[in-house]
Every structure is written in C-alpha cells, then in structure tokens.
Amino acid sequence: MNCPYCHKNVVGHSKVVMILGEGPAHSSCHEQHSLSDRSFNSIHFSNLAIEELHELKEMVLMELNARNIANSANHGIELFT
C-alpha cells in the first residue's frame, strides 16, 4: 500500500487519507498535492474559465461578508443581554 504521491508505504503512518480511485495516501502528501494542483475540495481552479474564477471569487467574498455581518449581529445581541 504505497502513497500515490511519494510512493512510500502508508502502513503505520498516523495520518492517512483515502483518495477516491487511488487508495490510501499520506495526508501531508495529499495536502501538498492539492496546493500545487491549485484545487480546493474537488474544485480544480486551473480547469475553470476566467469568468467562472471571477464568479467564484465574488461568491467567496459575498460569503465572507455575510458571515462578517452575522458575526457583528451576534456581537450586537450579546451587548444588549
């Protein structure tokens, strides 16, 4: 059972992840690979069209904004209780 990234044995390693269609891999190798692969979860950024990339950026910014607002709203409630 070898890691598909570094090709070393994964048996006995404490942090092992299962890669779909690949088998077990060292989680550190997998993280490294995901970063260099420019992907997040199953999204491969390099496969996206530039418009889609901008759309994704907007969505992330909107989500961060919404959470910021939710956070400050929660703090507001805390102040009045």
Ligand SMILES: [Zn+2]
């Ligand atoms: Zn490895």
